[in-house]
Amino acid sequence: MSGTSEAVSVHVLDREYTVGVAADERESLMAAAKLLDGRMREVRGSNRMAAVDRVAVLAALNLAHELQQVRVENEQRDREMARLLEDLQRKLDGLIDAR
Numbered sequence: 306m307s308g309t310s311e312a313v314s315v316h317v318l319d320r321e322y323t324v325g326v327a328a329d330e331r332e333s334l335m336a337a338a339k340l341l342d343g344r345m346r347e348v349r350g351s352n353r354m355a356a357v358d359r360v361a362v363l364a365a366l367n368l369a370h371e372l373q374q375v376r377v378e379n380e381q382r383d384r385e386m387a388r389l390l391e392d393l394q395r396k397l398d399g400l401i402d403a404r
Contacts, residue, residue: 309327309328310325310326310327310328311325311326311327311328311331312324312325313325313326313331313334313335315334315335315338316338316342317338317341317342317345318342318345318346318349318357318360318361320357322338340368341364341368344364344367344368345360345361345364347364348360348363348364348367
């Protein structure tokens with residue numbers, strides 16, 4: 306990450322926000338803002354009068370839930386990978402000892 310920060314304007318639910326971000330993280334921030342905007346629009350649906358703070362919290366909860374699911378899946382995958390590596394190590398040790 307570079308040390309320089311730049312001000313970037315993002316649009317979320319038709320509102321503009323200026324955020325300071327490292328130059329090399331600009332594209333990631335823009336993608337995150339687009340994702341959040343899309344989720345907030347899904348939550349709001351056709352109800353244009355929905356309270357923005359409620360829409361934001363519900364969208365954030367949806368995204369946090371997805372993040373939690375991904376973390377659990379990654380932990381399960383990591384445990385399975387560790388188990389497979391241990392099995393391979395045992396097999397290699399057995400082959401080396403058999404010589």
